[in-house]
Amino acid sequence: MPKPPDIETFLNLLRESHLLSVDEVRTVIDRHELENAASPKEAAQRLVTAKVLTRYQGERLLSGRTRGFFIDRYKILEVLGFGGMGSLYLAEDKETKDPVALKVLNEKCRNDAGMMTRLKLEAIAGARLDHPHVVRTISYEEAGAVCYIAMEFVKGISLLELVLLKQKSLPTPQVCDVISQAARGLAVAHQGGIIHRDLKPENLIIDSEGYVKVLDFGLALLKDHPEAEFSLAMIFGHGCVGTPEYIAPEQSKDGQSADARTDIYSL
Incomplete structure (x- = not known):
């Protein structure tokens, strides 16, 4: 139009x-x-x-558009970002009026069985982790041709954005506090048989009160879901899983060998 x-x-x-x-x-x-x-x-x-x-x-x-304002029971408020898998939106639950973040697969990924499996497994991992230092997953949904994860919305900035904003190293006490909070969230994940495998500054979000949460379990290793590794192989082949700048040497050679220690190395 x-x-x-x-x-x-x-x-x-x-x-x-x-x-x-x-x-x-x-x-x-x-x-x-x-x-x-x-x-x-x-x-x-x-x-x-x-x-x-x-x-x-x-x-x-x-621009003449009357569609694209709703996904299921959620009203889209703003676009938070774009990635290789799709888009991230700030939305509002029409019933509760609570703000949520929606991670929505793009059309290309919706037609990729590996990507679909990864999104489902990311939702499974997130739903297991009910902890103040982990971004909470609300649900995984398929609404017609739209596949998405609804997550807790955290108003804040990533650790990477904070460092770039300061344009210098953070004070040692603040660094220790960030690491300590993130480690608490990771500990709960590890106890639940979940290895993050992609810890990096972009995946730690800090709110205005200095509260830290771990997010994005899209590359997580779930000990009781072997199909996760098959889906990763479909997407990435048998190469490195994770971000090379932050992963442990052994993880760069074999992502399946990752355990709590490799996450600690990344942290």
Whole structure:
């Protein structure tokens, strides 16, 4: 659909998107005087400023789109990032209003049996780990052609982003605190027979209070799920599993040999 040429078209797109109820649309039109806006862009900006819409939602409406705002029971709020497997979104549970992070496979990966298996196993690993220092997995879902993991949303930055932001080494006490918190989360994973295998600064997230959580068990070794290694072989062949800069030497030669010690090395 082409870019909306006028206010009336924009408001019709808003109605068709189901982001707001019919009554809510009427209310925001009057409250924010949208029919008097100079352009659809100005109308969208008023709604974003008033926090009626997010920037992502406003931009999609301005591009003429009325779909892509919902996945199952979740309303998409923003795009958090893109990766080789797909996209990461900030979303809101329509029932509880809780914020969640959705990891959604892209079309290419949805048609790859190995990638599908890895996503399921990542969800299995995450669902087992109920610990303050591990990002909580809520569920794995398949909704039509969409496959995704719903996870706890943590508002913060990765350890890598923190170091780049500071542009210098972190103080020793802070480093010790980060390592200590991450180690507690890892200990619970190891007790549950789960080896992370891809610990790196990007996979430790720190919130505004300095609370650290381990995330991304996409390359985890699950001792009771041998099919995990088969799926990895389908994706990567029999090469190195993990990020070379951080893995233990023995893991670079044989990912299946990884155990708690290789995670500790990476940490």
